[in-house]
Amino acid sequence: xxxxxxxxxxxxxxxxxxxxxxxxxxxxxxxxxxxxxxxxxxxxxxxxxxxxxxxxxxxxxxxxxxxxxxxxxxxxxxxxxxxxxxxxxxxxxxxxxxxxxxxxxxxxxxxxxxxxxxxxxxxxxxxxxxxxxxxxxxxxxxxxxxxxxxxxxxxxxxxxxxxxxxxxxxxxxxxxxxxxxxxxxxxxxxxxxxxxxxxxxxxxxxxxxxxxxxxxxxxxxxxxxxxxxxxxxxxxxxxxxxxxxxxxxxxxxxxxxxxxxxxxxxx
Numbered sequence: 001x002x003x004x005x006x007x008x009x010x011x012x013x014x015x016x017x018x019x020x021x022x023x024x025x026x027x028x029x030x031x032x033x034x035x036x037x038x039x040x041x042x043x044x045x046x047x048x049x050x051x052x053x054x055x056x057x058x059x060x061x062x063x064x065x066x067x068x069x070x071x072x073x074x075x076x077x078x079x080x081x082x083x084x085x086x087x088x089x090x091x092x093x094x095x096x097x098x099x100x101x102x103x104x105x106x107x108x109x110x111x112x113x114x115x116x117x118x119x120x121x122x123x124x125x126x127x128x129x130x131x132x133x134x135x136x137x138x139x140x141x142x143x144x145x146x147x148x149x150x151x152x153x154x155x156x157x158x159x160x161x162x163x164x165x166x167x168x169x170x171x172x173x174x175x176x177x178x179x180x181x182x183x184x185x186x187x188x189x190x191x192x193x194x195x196x197x198x199x200x201x202x203x204x205x206x207x208x209x210x211x212x213x214x215x216x217x218x219x220x221x222x223x224x225x226x227x228x229x230x231x232x233x234x235x236x237x238x239x240x241x242x243x244x245x246x247x248x249x250x251x252x253x254x255x256x257x258x259x260x261x262x263x264x265x266x267x
Contacts, residue, residue, distance in 0.1 A: 018175060028101065052113050061132075065135055075138035103137040123152060217235070236254055
């Protein structure tokens with residue numbers, strides 16, 4: 001059994017982004033290289049500027065969203081769960097994508113126009129703020145918190161608590177956006193029973209968020225799927241080092257519950 005690995009140069013780029021920061025577009029371009037190694041970053045940036053040039057003069061949130069919608073940008077009705085929908089280059093070319101990639105394009109165009117824009121880590125559907133306006137990139141239309149809460153209640157068959165719903169509107173910085181894009185790719189890979197590649201994607205995530213307890217726990221689960229008890233123990237030990245209170249106790253319990261046996265060999 002072999003474990004997939006991404007190029008060392010790409011991992012270094014993720015680490016530098018995590019350490020020094022950058023824009024939402026910078027992070028999305030790194031994720032795009034995971035999907036499409038020959039991603040043309042310069043072309044993507046130029047296309048964002050071209051889209052900005054086509055927007056109305058002194059465009060506000062509504063005018064910009066309308067301009068992008070009229071340019072053909074919309075949610076991917078077909079092939080939603082394809083990896084290329086996490087490539088900003090692919091979505092710029094096809095004009096179809098998932099909420100977060102469309103959201104990054106919206107943020108990128110807004111920044112070219114000097115408009116204040118940020119991501120919102122809303123569950124199940126990424127959102128964007130443009131000034132005081134809230135945008136649903138998948139519909140490429142303005143929305144509001146009430147509509148989004150109602151949509152989430154319908155999706156969850158009951159809805160979250162008020163506290164959880166309020167937390168759903170917290171701003172997502174560029175690193176948060178890149179982490180969420182990588183999570184999307186991980187879920188696709190795990191759904192296709194490709195845990196080795198899913199593990200490689202967590203390498204990128206740890207470059208962005210070193211020592212994250214949740215990531216180490218996820219890696220432990222993946223190593224167990226790959227049949228390596230030793231590596232699973234190592235990941236849980238690392239998770240324990242970065243946890244406290246009940247979380248730490250839970251991790252120690254998981255460690256104690258691991259079977260004693262010989263891992264399958266990895267090569």
